[in-house]
Amino acid sequence: MNAKCLLFAAAAAAALAGCASTAPHTWEVTPEIRAVVASPDRSDADRKTDERRKPEMMLAFAGVKPGMKVLEVGAGAGYSAELLARSVGPQGVVYAHNSPDAIARFIKTRFDERAAKPVMSNVVKLIRDFDDPAPGDVRNLDLATMLFEYHDTPAMGIDRAKMNRRIFDALKPGGHFVVADHSAKAGAGVSVGKTLHRIEESVVRQEIEAAGFKFVAAADFLRNPDDPRDATSSRSPIRVDEFVLKFVKP
Secondary structure, three states: OOHHHHHHHHHHHHHHHOOHHHOOOOOOOOHHHHHHHOOOOOOHHHHHHHHHHOHHHHHHHHOOOOOOEEEEOOOOOOHHHHHHHHHHOOOOEEEEEEOHHHHHHHHOOHHHHHHOOHHHOOEEEEEOOOOOOOOOOOOOEEEEEEEOOHHHOOOOOOOHHHHHHHHHHHEEEEEEEEEEEEEOOOOOOOOOOOOOOOEOHHHHHHHHHHOOOEEEEEEOOOOOOOOOOOOOHHHOOOOOOEEEEEEEOO
């Protein structure tokens, strides 16, 4: 390599070092993660959901490992909670949170039906409001996730600053918080949460960082730049553009 090329390489390296938050985040889909997703006793409905949720990449990006203690905020009917339970194994635990209102209006008995599966024996069900998702004795967690739920919280009148602080408090130093959601147009803020079920990525990042989290990385495996982001996420004629963000508790 000649001197000119060496100079260019050094400059590029320095530029990357100064932009650590935008540098590629190292993560890998391991054979263990593939085995979890390929488990023969998973339902056909969950495998269909896999096509759009790409769980292998989500689990890898989140850094889920056996033995971890994980909080899932807004677990819904338990699609991700089951994947997390399989990933952390019998030595780990998954705290699956849902709000009383969500259970009454949407989830009904679906989570409980899934929870009856033997693989869910390491899952603890939490029924609590979104702004206080974990009891005081749930602490020193390795990971918290909030997948495709954040956009609903503004319309529900949730104190999101309080919610994010409670999640921060539940994590151990070095613990991570992973958030994924349907992307809204720049400038939309939280205004289309109820109508389009989307939220502006920059707003989510600002609010979570305000709770004390540090941004780690964004993943692009659910992005679709061709999505004009003007249709309701559940009825979009094309694949929805979705962001995935990872934060750490210092």
